[in-house]
Amino acid sequence: MAEIQEKSGGKKGGKKGKKLSTRIDLTPMVDLGFLLITFFIFTTTMAKPKTMEINMPVDEKKVEEKDKNKVKDYTAMTILLSKEHRVYYYTGIADDPMNPPDVKVTYFQNKNGIRDAIIALKKRVYEERNNGAAGHNPKDEPVILIKPAENSEYVDMVNILDEMQINGITTYALIDITEVDKGFISATEAANAGGAQ
Amino acid sequence: MAHKLPRKSTHIDMTAMCDVAFLLLTFFMLATKFKPDEPVVVKTPSSISDIIMPENSILLTVDSKGKVFFDYDNKKAKKILIEEISKAKGLNLTPEEQASFVNGASFGLPFNQMKAYLDVEPMQQREYAFTGIPIDTSFVAETNELGYWVQAARSAGQTEGHAPRICIKCDGATVYPEVKNVIKTLTRNGIDRFNLLTSLEAIPEGTDAYEENKKAN
Numbered sequence: 001m002a003e004i005q006e007k008s009g010g011k012k013g014g015k016k017g018k019k020l021s022t023r024i025d026l027t028p029m030v031d032l033g034f035l036l037i038t039f040f041i042f043t044t045t046m047a048k049p050k051t052m053e054i055n056m057p058v059d060e061k062k063v064e065e066k067d068k069n070k071v072k073d074y075t076a077m078t079i080l081l082s083k084e085h086r087v088y089y090y091t092g093i094a095d096d097p098m099n100p101p102d103v104k105v106t107y108f109q110n111k112n113g114i115r116d117a118i119i120a121l122k123k124r125v126y127e128e129r130n131n132g133a134a135g136h137n138p139k140d141e142p143v144i145l146i147k148p149a150e151n152s153e154y155v156d157m158v159n160i161l162d163e164m165q166i167n168g169i170t171t172y173a174l175i176d177i178t179e180v181d182k183g184f185i186s187a188t189e190a191a192n193a194g195g196a197q
Numbered sequence: 198m199a200h201k202l203p204r205k206s207t208h209i210d211m212t213a214m215c216d217v218a219f220l221l222l223t224f225f226m227l228a229t230k231f232k233p234d235e236p237v238v239v240k241t242p243s244s245i246s247d248i249i250m251p252e253n254s255i256l257l258t259v260d261s262k263g264k265v266f267f268d269y270d271n272k273k274a275k276k277i278l279i280e281e282i283s284k285a286k287g288l289n290l291t292p293e294e295q296a297s298f299v300n301g302a303s304f305g306l307p308f309n310q311m312k313a314y315l316d317v318e319p320m321q322q323r324e325y326a327f328t329g330i331p332i333d334t335s336f337v338a339e340t341n342e343l344g345y346w347v348q349a350a351r352s353a354g355q356t357e358g359h360a361p362r363i364c365i366k367c368d369g370a371t372v373y374p375e376v377k378n379v380i381k382t383l384t385r386n387g388i389d390r391f392n393l394l395t396s397l398e399a400i401p402e403g404t405d406a407y408e409e410n411k412k413a414n
Binding site for chain 2: 025026027029030033034036037040041043044045048049050051052053054055056057081110115119122148149150151152153154155156157158159161162165166167168174176
């Protein structure tokens with residue numbers, strides 16, 4: 001390195017002026033550099049936020065009726081989101097008021113939660129679609145209707161949409177809850193409260 | 198005879214360190230973007246989805262009380278938008294007020310309070326008592342101010358040349374009816390596809406998505 005030693009001109013003694021060192025102390029500059037780095041780290045964002053895409057049903061009134069008819073009873077599952085992150089679900093379309101569906105209640109959890117119910121549905125649909133029964137088509141996919149109740153939270157909605165993605169469910173729709181479904185929730189709640197006493 | 202050991206200088210050559218510091222500084226300056234000013238603290242739920250938030254997007258922030266804030270990350274389109282709104286809503290905003298909107302953070306007030314808000318110094322704007330953009334449950338753009346914002350911002354984006362995508366950043370604890378009103382406002386205005394901001398979480402093992410991800414890698 002081109003360094004000039006200090007006090008090198010001592011011996012020659014002459015009237016030559018002292019050679020000044022050209023070395024600059026860079027410590028303050030390093031300090032400044034790191035200060036600015038810290039500032040930029042704190043005030044900026046590196047990664048853009050991640051998002052999840054959602055497609056809503058196009059026109060609620062027209063398409064929904066048509067779609068409802070298309071959904072086959074054995075592929076359908078309805079998930080109702082309720083208070084305290086509870087999840088109620090039943091399989092089938094439940095269009096027969098005389099024969100109400102078996103509504104079960106669960107939570108978002110890794111074991112025995114709603115995920116296992118979805119996996120079970122998918123497995124059952126994949127087995128049954130090839131059995132040649134009337135209306136069963138090998139191309140059938142499980143269909144899930146998601147109906148968040150008024151007392152559910154946004155986090156529940158995102159969690160259930162996430163479950164769709166986690167379990168590879170391609171056909172699902174986020175729709176409004178009906179009075180019938182609200183009845184299912186309160187009936188299940190009443191039954192569970194009675195059982196606990 | 199015994200030579201004294203020469204005293205070694207305690208000075209270290211800082212040149213290399215300085216180089217590194219400024220290299221890192223340059224990197225951070227070029228690779229990052231300033232954090233947008235956030236009017237409210239929003240804790241988004243997590244999902245396994247890793248789609249990056251698109252450029253030129255309209256960001257609707259919804260806090261846990263259901264107050265809605267509007268932001269648009271395309272400044273040119275934002276300028277067209279505020280000119281349009283000033284005209285259509287008869288607000289008579291001065292160029293300074295319009296600039297304050299374009300450079301400002303998320304906006305969450307009814308139209309009738311807009312002028313007063315934009316007159317406030319930028320540093321004091323964040324302390325303003327935001328009430329959120331009103332959502333009318335008839336969902337038509339004439340009375341539903343959020344619907345008007347979204348419609349106007351989309352047409353401003355198209356004029357500018359980049360059609361915007363709509364992102365919703367909502368707090369996990371917001372009750373569903375508030376979220377539904379925002380979503381309904383969008384669907385009634387012909388927007389069926391949009392993005393929800395979520396933080397990233399790991400894919401649970403043993404699920405279909407986990408297998409798929411393993412295959413892809």
